[in-house]
Amino acid sequence: MPALKQKDKLNSFKNIRISDFTYDLPESKIAKYPLTERDQSKLLVWENGKISETTFQNCVDFIPEKPGWFLITQG
Secondary structure (H helix, E strand, O other): OOOOOHHHHHHHHOOOOHHHHOOOOOHHHOOOOOOOOHHHOEEEEEEOOEEEEEEHHHHHHHOOOOOOOOOOOOO
């Protein structure tokens, strides 16, 4: 698959719909309190079209050392 140009990347985000992220989430799967050791929190990783699970302590393993790559976090 050819790499997207910067302008195409930005335009692709304009097509995101809230309905794409609507799903059932059982109450039992929602964290009520943070873990004591926060870096042990679950981390879902999308890589090469596949989703895997790890812990946040491993997040740096998935950030390429290339200009333009970044990590988005939610406090």
